[in-house]
Amino acid sequence: MSPTKPRTMPGVMELLPREQELHRDLMRRIQEGFARFGFVPIETPAIELSEILLTKTGGETERQVYFVQSAGQLEKGSDPELALRFDLTVPLARYVAEHEHDLVFPFRRYQIQRVYRGERAQRGRFREFYQCDIDIIDRDELSVRHDAEIAATAASVLHDIEIGAFTIRINHRQLLRGLLEQAGVADVSSQSDLIRHIDKLDKIGPQKVASFLIDGGMSPAAAETLLRHTATRTTSHDEGLAVLGDLADGPAGGGAESLMEVFRVLADLGVPEDRYCLDLSVARGLDYYTGTVYETVLDDHPELGSISGGGRYDDLAGQYTNTHLPGVGISIGLTRLFFQLRDAGLLPYERAVLDAVVTLMDDDGLSYALEVASLLRAGGLRVETHMEPGKIGKQLRNADRAGIRYALIDGGQERTDHTITVRDLVEGTQDTVPLEKALAKIDKG
Amino acid sequence: MSPTKPRTMPGVMELLPREQELHRDLMRRIQEGFARFGFVPIETPAIELSEILLTKTGGETERQVYFVQSAGQLEKGSDPELALRFDLTVPLARYVAEHEHDLVFPFRRYQIQRVYRGERAQRGRFREFYQCDIDIIDRDELSVRHDAEIAATAASVLHDIEIGAFTIRINHRQLLRGLLEQAGVADVSSQSDLIRHIDKLDKIGPQKVASFLIDGGMSPAAAETLLRHTATRTTSHDEGLAVLGDLADGPAGGGAESLMEVFRVLADLGVPEDRYCLDLSVARGLDYYTGTVYETVLDDHPELGSISGGGRYDDLAGQYTNTHLPGVGISIGLTRLFFQLRDAGLLPYERAVLDAVVTLMDDDGLSYALEVASLLRAGGLRVETHMEPGKIGKQLRNADRAGIRYALIDGGQERTDHTITVRDLVEGTQDTVPLEKALAKIDKG
Incomplete structure (x- = not known):
């Protein structure tokens, strides 16, 4: 049919x-x-x-x-x-x-x-x-x-x-x-x-x-x-x-x-x-x-x-x-x-649909990724998480396409150091910070 | 018909x-x-x-x-x-x-x-x-x-x-x-x-x-x-x-x-x-x-x-x-x-429908009352104003019935002194304060 x-x-x-x-x-x-x-x-x-x-x-x-x-x-x-x-x-x-x-x-x-x-x-x-x-x-x-x-x-x-x-x-x-x-x-x-x-x-x-x-x-x-x-x-x-x-x-x-x-x-x-x-x-x-x-x-x-x-x-x-x-x-x-x-192209402002995405590179990182997400959510942010590991490039491209500005990345070292890499997809910059400082790096959309 | x-x-x-x-x-x-x-x-x-x-x-x-x-x-x-x-x-x-x-x-x-x-x-x-x-x-x-x-x-x-x-x-x-x-x-x-x-x-x-x-x-x-x-x-x-x-x-x-x-x-x-x-x-x-x-x-x-x-x-x-x-x-x-x-009586919270009402006792007070209201609105409050003078008792009763907690009252002296009387209809208390302090007296509902 x-x-x-x-x-x-x-x-x-x-x-x-x-x-x-x-x-x-x-x-x-x-x-x-x-x-x-x-x-x-x-x-x-x-x-x-x-x-x-x-x-x-x-x-x-x-x-x-x-x-x-x-x-x-x-x-x-x-x-x-x-x-x-x-x-x-x-x-x-x-x-x-x-x-x-x-x-x-x-x-x-x-x-x-x-x-x-x-x-x-x-x-x-x-x-x-x-x-x-x-x-x-x-x-x-x-x-x-x-x-x-x-x-x-x-x-x-x-x-x-x-x-x-x-x-x-x-x-x-x-x-x-x-x-x-x-x-x-x-x-x-x-x-x-x-x-x-x-x-x-x-x-x-x-x-x-x-x-x-x-x-x-x-x-x-x-x-x-x-x-x-x-x-x-x-x-x-x-x-x-x-x-x-x-x-x-x-x-x-x-x-x-x-x-x-x-x-x-x-x-x-x-x-x-x-x-x-x-x-x-x-x-x-x-x-x-x-x-x-x-x-x-x-x-x-x-x-x-x-x-x-x-x-x-x-x-x-x-x-x-x-x-x-x-x-x-x-x-x-x-x-x-x-x-x-x-x-008429007159809508004067953008509004982000979500504030941040937490990427996932390998299965062992899931617990830490979800901990990062919980922390940001407790701070009032709107956060998407990847639940299955995948290529970081594709995860970032999808975030950008969905209009999400910040990606939080744990490449393995971060979870050991209790830090996280915050990537600004608009500016193209990134910074690795102690986990408790991540929230402050993100502008609410 | x-x-x-x-x-x-x-x-x-x-x-x-x-x-x-x-x-x-x-x-x-x-x-x-x-x-x-x-x-x-x-x-x-x-x-x-x-x-x-x-x-x-x-x-x-x-x-x-x-x-x-x-x-x-x-x-x-x-x-x-x-x-x-x-x-x-x-x-x-x-x-x-x-x-x-x-x-x-x-x-x-x-x-x-x-x-x-x-x-x-x-x-x-x-x-x-x-x-x-x-x-x-x-x-x-x-x-x-x-x-x-x-x-x-x-x-x-x-x-x-x-x-x-x-x-x-x-x-x-x-x-x-x-x-x-x-x-x-x-x-x-x-x-x-x-x-x-x-x-x-x-x-x-x-x-x-x-x-x-x-x-x-x-x-x-x-x-x-x-x-x-x-x-x-x-x-x-x-x-x-x-x-x-x-x-x-x-x-x-x-x-x-x-x-x-x-x-x-x-x-x-x-x-x-x-x-x-x-x-x-x-x-x-x-x-x-x-x-x-x-x-x-x-x-x-x-x-x-x-x-x-x-x-x-x-x-x-x-x-x-x-x-x-x-x-x-x-x-x-x-x-x-x-x-x-x-x-079942289980709705656990009240939410005020408006934060404050500005009363009006005489026509000469209208400009001042509207100035008071504008100030509160600029502070993010939800404010009702009386546009025609009336008995203060009735104005307060109506506010209470509508679930509004604070009434702002100018009895005549207030507009001369650039003050306002803030009455808390829940506590039954009131206080006359300089106009610029009124906002701080009001809890947002």
């Missing part, structure tokens, strides 16, 4: 160990950053009841849902009662509603898990990918200051993962609606349609957006004024406050005043002013957002698009509870970011 | 943040332990092609598979092409076969991910749970010394998670087959059947196993001799070696000699002799295993059953490649273990 070709379905992430270690390191940095800002961890099941996951309205992402059936259910041919989560927001809503009485509000949670979407297979589209989300939820009311906390946390985390300069572009839905009202669009649902067009400014350019606005009933002059507004992108904290101060007097006043508070708190939180700006073109497609909205771009690589986005929403879990639960959150699409950075 | 009741399907794991943090800490310790022994991380997709996941033979676990279909595929009514992994071994086999030419052998990998099984819902049965697996795979041949490495890694990790004394019970399939041969069962497939009965010794007792053996054609005398053998459980390293030495001369000789080497290397690896024993009743149900087999029990809580098990197998990925890939591995069922320990 010829073997089944080993392969995965398209659009899923799978890495070799060295890259997996790097991915884990990225994730660990993000997670520690979230925790430093007071976010606490939750995890939810990948499989939820379809009834919980799918609302009656049915957005674009809901059409991409993967349904799940056990073998037994499949045989019966009944409608699937289970599905895989397609984001971390619906599960959060269900979680908060379900555990409402056990949670302390405002509830700050981080969640780093995979989500699943039945996307058409194409480059850069993932069917299974990690999202890293933070949200702050309160009952009844949530201070706009938390909108600054969310942006400050994202700024801190994006700094920690060392992917270069970035800017969190901030806007406010009420401010955008105010500008549309000023341009003569008073109807809320027409406003929502036009906001979806403004969201495409980066992709299709102002000319095309202008024609959509005019098709939508706006006068060419009003469209021009509106697009002049949305071209605003400030370059300093004070400029941001000044522009918002001017807008605060007009129909966009409410949103502008909220953003002024967000800007002030961002400064109090110590976020450098070149890490955020007011950008009146930021819209976010989803109807879901009702206040502050964020998009983040890498300054030197705008072609990668938004690497993180989110915003303020009015009521998290209206479909599951009568408690009013306003919230604000941001999401980093880790898998997409990881592959983009990798493919 | 009345709200949809927020709930999950039965048999999935969901924790409140404090327990989630504890679970994360357990997982982190396991992972670091694996890495210290030279295992490298991989992750595989939760969704695999059904064709890959399901072999023609169809074992018990395969009947529990969850199939996955996109909305579009479901409408078409075609057979599902996708399924969720039910263990981490089949995906490992596919991974090694697929990436064979990019891996360094012997390939030591750890994998900590969720697996999915369409189990009937009942207490203690999970449909979605974490497994923590290590395996060592080589091409053509894999030294039996690696069987010791696997057990030593498990011993180290189980020590690090501080769940009390445990014993890794070790046996060998060839040794069991030798004993069965001695008892007159020469046919390999009859041996396999009887091994499955011996595997139930702990659950159903020797009387019932004896009657199965006799029903299977064994003479009562031979069954009695066999059961006397399988009652062997050694209590020291030397006793283990002695028993194996005796067995090495009989039909169980090959297995006994392998285990002698495993025992010797375990000692060289520094595993304390009360952490492992030779236990001739260990069988493991699966046909899959061909050599060393392991089961681990908590010494003071045998009622929890095996908390970790595994063994040696002949050929990992025969269905995907013509390369012969022998391997050895062990698995910790983390989710089950976590819930068992929790329900």
Whole structure:
């Protein structure tokens, strides 16, 4: 029987160990950053009841849902009662509603898990990918200051993962609606349609957006004024406050005043002013957002698009509870970011998958080799040992290929002298030292 | 419209943040332990092609598979092409076969991910749970010394998670087959059947196993001799070696000699002799295993059953490649273990979900409070801040409820003096110190 070709379905992430270690390191940095800002961890099941996951309205992402059936259910041919989560927001809503009485509000949670979407297979589209989300939820009311906390946390985390300069572009839905009202669009649902067009400014350019606005009933002059507004992108904290101060007097006043508070708190939180700006073109497609909205771009690589986005929403879990639960959150699409950075050669650091390898040249050396390994492990190092003797050249080549920097070598004399030869495979140097000094010769990767 | 009741399907794991943090800490310790022994991380997709996941033979676990279909595929009514992994071994086999030419052998990998099984819902049965697996795979041949490495890694990790004394019970399939041969069962497939009965010794007792053996054609005398053998459980390293030495001369000789080497290397690896024993009743149900087999029990809580098990197998990925890939591995069922320990009150440590909370008594104090928080965060602490002023009593009560030990309080004077009051909510003490000394007052949780 010829073997089944080993392969995965398209659009899923799978890495070799060295890259997996790097991915884990990225994730660990993000997670520690979230925790430093007071976010606490939750995890939810990948499989939820379809009834919980799918609302009656049915957005674009809901059409991409993967349904799940056990073998037994499949045989019966009944409608699937289970599905895989397609984001971390619906599960959060269900979680908060379900555990409402056990949670302390405002509830700050981080969640780093995979989500699943039945996307058409194409480059850069993932069917299974990690999202890293933070949200702050309160009952009844949530201070706009938390909108600054969310942006400050994202700024801190994006700094920690060392992917270069970035800017969190901030806007406010009420401010955008105010500008549309000023341009003569008073109807809320027409406003929502036009906001979806403004969201495409980066992709299709102002000319095309202008024609959509005019098709939508706006006068060419009003469209021009509106697009002049949305071209605003400030370059300093004070400029941001000044522009918002001017807008605060007009129909966009409410949103502008909220953003002024967000800007002030961002400064109090110590976020450098070149890490955020007011950008009146930021819209976010989803109807879901009702206040502050964020998009983040890498300054030197705008072609990668938004690497993180989110915003303020009015009521998290209206479909599951009568408690009013306003919230604000941001999401980093880790898998997409990881592959983009990798493919663009922008992953800025190496991380060793293991720290050291203990070689073995003859069977009599096994006990001593394992003693060496135990000593290094007790010092916190990640150590591979050769369990069967072999050619030293091959053992060193394999270590180098696996990305391990240090090899510990006992040629026979070392075990007699209670010493060990530490070879640095990167520098190509080596040194024979008393066994108890070996640990100090090794830099932890 | 009345709200949809927020709930999950039965048999999935969901924790409140404090327990989630504890679970994360357990997982982190396991992972670091694996890495210290030279295992490298991989992750595989939760969704695999059904064709890959399901072999023609169809074992018990395969009947529990969850199939996955996109909305579009479901409408078409075609057979599902996708399924969720039910263990981490089949995906490992596919991974090694697929990436064979990019891996360094012997390939030591750890994998900590969720697996999915369409189990009937009942207490203690999970449909979605974490497994923590290590395996060592080589091409053509894999030294039996690696069987010791696997057990030593498990011993180290189980020590690090501080769940009390445990014993890794070790046996060998060839040794069991030798004993069965001695008892007159020469046919390999009859041996396999009887091994499955011996595997139930702990659950159903020797009387019932004896009657199965006799029903299977064994003479009562031979069954009695066999059961006397399988009652062997050694209590020291030397006793283990002695028993194996005796067995090495009989039909169980090959297995006994392998285990002698495993025992010797375990000692060289520094595993304390009360952490492992030779236990001739260990069988493991699966046909899959061909050599060393392991089961681990908590010494003071045998009622929890095996908390970790595994063994040696002949050929990992025969269905995907013509390369012969022998391997050895062990698995910790983390989710089950976590819930068992929790329900038995055996989780031995607390882990704070956050280190400190910065309270806020009036709006004018916001800048100072955020400065305090930034300072603590720069020191690596996990800090929550109150963004709106409120009653100090309520702020402290909420912190305590969330499991946070330290509250930093500025009553007005502190910001003038550039000091801060650090209150220990566990001890009920407090101290006002210069701001730059605050960090030193706080024990990291």
